[in-house]
Structure formats: structure tokens, C-alpha cells
Amino acid sequence: MANLPKRRCLAPPSDTTATASLDRFLESALAMADPSISIGLSLERILDSTPLQSDKESILDVATRLASALMDASKRSTRKLATAHNLSVWPLTADLTIKVFSMLDTESVCFAAATCSLFSRCASDSLCYANIDLTRSVAKVTNPIVSTMIQRAGKNLQSIKVGRLPQDNNRLDKSPLTGSCLAALVSDGGAAGLLLRKLHLHNLKMKDYNPCSALMACKNLAELEIVGMDGWLDVILRIICKYCHSIERLCLQALGECLCHVEDLTKSCPLLSSLSLRGFGIGDDILSVLIKGAQGLKYLDLSGSLYFSGSFLSDLGKGGGANSLETLILRDCINLRAREVSLFLSAVLYGDWKQLRYVDISNRKGLVVPRGSSGPRTRCAIEVSQVLQRRPDIRLIADYPSEICFYGDCTNSPSPSSDSDSGSSSSDTLSCSLIDSSSSSEEEDSYLSGARLFPII
Incomplete structure (x- = not known):
């Protein structure tokens, strides 16, 4: 029996396309001179083209959650960037930083821990308390x-x-x-x-x-x-x-x-x-x-x-x-x-x-x-x-x-x-x-x- 070509298996749906699309959307939004105005006008046009009131409320709910997620992601990225900067410019090693913190009063250690992630990790050491x-x-x-x-x-x-x-x-x-x-x-x-x-x-x-x-x-x-x-x-x-x-x-x-x-x-x-x-x-x-x-x-x-x-x-x-x-x-x-x-x-x-x-x-x-x-x-x-x-x-x-x-x-x-x-x-x-x-x-x-x-x- 002749060997027949095998049928190609259907690949499972991938998130690559959605991720790339979202990346392009964010890049476009961030490249705008004033994204708040453009995004606002775009949202209004979408709402105007939606006939049902329930759909409009659903769109606004999704937009609110999207804005909140974007805000949280922005804050996390800001903290990561600040931590990377602190690690590059802070002159002391972690051991020396812990030793310095151990010489401070307890309230100052708590204030230092709230400053950045680097200090928070050092201030959590047992020597500081x-x-x-x-x-x-x-x-x-x-x-x-x-x-x-x-x-x-x-x-x-x-x-x-x-x-x-x-x-x-x-x-x-x-x-x-x-x-x-x-x-x-x-x-x-x-x-x-x-x-x-x-x-x-x-x-x-x-x-x-x-x-x-x-x-x-x-x-x-x-x-x-x-x-x-x-x-x-x-x-x-x-x-x-x-x-x-x-x-x-x-x-x-x-x-x-x-x-x-x-x-x-x-x-x-x-x-x-x-x-x-x-x-x-x-x-x-x-x-x-x-x-x-x-x-x-x-x-x-x-x-x-x-x-x-x-x-x-x-x-x-x-x-x-x-x-x-x-x-x-x-x-x-x-x-x-x-x-x-x-x-x-x-x-x-x-x-x-x-x-x-x-x-x-x-x-x-x-x-x-x-x-x-x-x-x-x-x-x-x-x-x-x-x-x-x-x-x-x-x-x-x-x-x-x-x-x-x-x-x-x-x-x-x-x-x-x-x-x-x-x-x-x-x-x-x-x-x-x-x-x-x-x-x-x-x-x-x-x-x-x-x-x-x-x-x-």
C-alpha cells in the first residue's frame, strides 16, 4: 500500500498573535503626542456605534479595568526601574547595608524599609531588629x-x-x-x-x-x-x-x-x-x-x-x-x-x-x-x-x-x-x-x- 501523506495536525491556538497585537496597540498609544485625547475620542466613537445600553456599560467596565491594569503595570515597572537604578548606584554591598541598618533605631529602619525594594530586603534581616x-x-x-x-x-x-x-x-x-x-x-x-x-x-x-x-x-x-x-x-x-x-x-x-x-x-x-x-x-x-x-x-x-x-x-x-x-x-x-x-x-x-x-x-x-x-x-x-x-x-x-x-x-x-x-x-x-x-x-x-x-x- 502506497504511503499516503499524513494530514497536518491542527495546532492549538496560540497567544502569540494576541500578544503581538496588544504590543502594537500599546506602542501606538504611547507614540501619540497626547494619548489621553486620542483614546478618549476613540472610546466615544465606539460607544456611539454601539446601539444597546448594556453593551455600552460593558465596554465602559472593560475600559475601566484596562486603565486600572495599565496603571498597576506602570507602577510595577517604575519600581523595577528604580530598584535596578538603586542597585547600580548604591555603593555598599548587601552585608554592609544590613550592618549599617543594624546601627539605626528601629523607627529609622522601618522608614528605610519603605523607601525602596533594595532597602526593604536589607531591613528585613534579623540583625536590624x-x-x-x-x-x-x-x-x-x-x-x-x-x-x-x-x-x-x-x-x-x-x-x-x-x-x-x-x-x-x-x-x-x-x-x-x-x-x-x-x-x-x-x-x-x-x-x-x-x-x-x-x-x-x-x-x-x-x-x-x-x-x-x-x-x-x-x-x-x-x-x-x-x-x-x-x-x-x-x-x-x-x-x-x-x-x-x-x-x-x-x-x-x-x-x-x-x-x-x-x-x-x-x-x-x-x-x-x-x-x-x-x-x-x-x-x-x-x-x-x-x-x-x-x-x-x-x-x-x-x-x-x-x-x-x-x-x-x-x-x-x-x-x-x-x-x-x-x-x-x-x-x-x-x-x-x-x-x-x-x-x-x-x-x-x-x-x-x-x-x-x-x-x-x-x-x-x-x-x-x-x-x-x-x-x-x-x-x-x-x-x-x-x-x-x-x-x-x-x-x-x-x-x-x-x-x-x-x-x-x-x-x-x-x-x-x-x-x-x-x-x-x-x-x-x-x-x-x-x-x-x-x-x-x-x-x-x-x-x-x-x-x-x-x-x-
């Missing part, structure tokens, strides 16, 4: 944003600072963040929490989730700062004593809250070198035990504290419990007595507190003295003057209201030498007033009976 700081962000920061950043940091996570810093000492300026923003520290068996070394929480809302479970996962934490989370701090302190034994710097600030477990810090946190307890109700006996037990304590800030009178200072000086202390801040402590301050300064002059280099005993309302007694006022004035003259290695800050001066005439008050290394200004201890107690007795108890209260900074 090793130190998360959103306390100064002007944009609204939400819990999912913080959680995403923690997850993005991965194994490079080192520090987290979230919340809203107080503005003009406004304690009611709460952050929109809540405790649940830290939930990512507990996920995956608390892997992220084990990596964390520094945690700052400012004015968070504790309504849906408290930070205690997150702190339990942060067993290697070296620095913790919590401000404005009243009602939780005593619980948090117990968590610190139980789980966070590597703490070196601890800063807690509240409004009149009493701490019941603060003396346990010395046993649980042997590396503690900096302690700030601002605005708490703490007695002299607890402070004496605390500081004597913290052998390596170098920095102590008790600003705005409510209860102690200052007698713990004498106990520490006699027992040598403050040999390592370099900085002592007792600013605006409500019940701080002039007599105890005088005894403390006298001990400084006689050789105690050898490592001390900075002291702040300022008070917006003055110190507490018994009514009718001028002895504590005079002795305190003399001791302040002598410390400024004989211990230039110590910077003494003692700013008080100017209505009553220690020396009678502020202009004749002695001031530290201008060439000393103390760094104290000429305003130190020049204008100082003391609060008179309402009690007529000059005994020790009269100091606390008439103490005036005032807002805490």
Missing part, C-alpha cells in the same frame, strides 16, 4: 508590630524597649501597647526570652496580659527597667528574685507602691550593681538590709520615695555597707530629715563612703526639721559647705527652694572651686529651705509627724 526601641516612635505602635519584630529578630535578639516615655512628668500618658506585646518571648519554648539581655517597659496597659510570664522566660536578663505599671511591681519583683539571677541593672518606678520582697534581691541577684526604686514606700530598715547585702552596688536612686527618713545612711556608714557605692540619689524624698542628711555628710567628711562620687539630696519642698529647731538646719548647712570645699572629688547636688537660704544671704554662700573636677555648678546648695514639722516636740518622732507631701517626679 536585634535592639528593638519603639519608645520614641511617633507612629502608632501596636502589639502585633512588636510581636512581629521580636519574631523577625530571631536568634539575634538582644534588647527590647517599648512603651511611651513620660512627657513633662505626665504619669497618665499611657502607651497603646499592652502586656501581650511580649507574648512572642514565650513562644517556641521561650527561645526568644532566653536570648534577651535588656528589657525596658514604659507605661504599658496591663489589662489583657501581664508581663510576668514573659519575665519568667527571660532568665539571662541583665537590665530591666519598668515605669508606670503600678500594682504589678511587687509581683514582678518576686519573679525577678526567682528567675532573673543575672540582673545587673534594675530600675522600677511607681506611685506610692510598697515593696515587700526588695530585700531578697541581694540573695537572688548577686551581680546587681545599679538599683533604682523611684516613688516607692520603703523603710530605713529594709534599705539598710538591702544595701548591706548588695556588696557590688555602685548606683542607688531612691528619688521620690515616701517612708524612709535617712537613718539607714548612718547605719551604712558605721557598718561599712556602702564601700562600693559611687552614686547616691535621694531627690525629692518626702520624709528625708535634715538631721540624717547632716550626719551622712559628716560621715563623708570623716572618711566613710570612700568610693562616693555623686550625691543628689535636692528637694522641691526642702528637708524635714522639727518645728522651732534651728540646729538641724544650721548643721546641715555647715556640712554641705564643708563637703563642697573639702571633697572636690564628689559632685554634691543640693537644690532647694530659695525662700530660705542656709547661709542667710545666697550671694555670700561658698561655692566649689571652678577648677575642681567635681563638675558641680554654682547653684549647688546655694538656695536651700527646710520644712518645719507641725509638731512642737523636738524628739525624733516629730520629724515624720508633720512632713508635707508633694507630687513625686
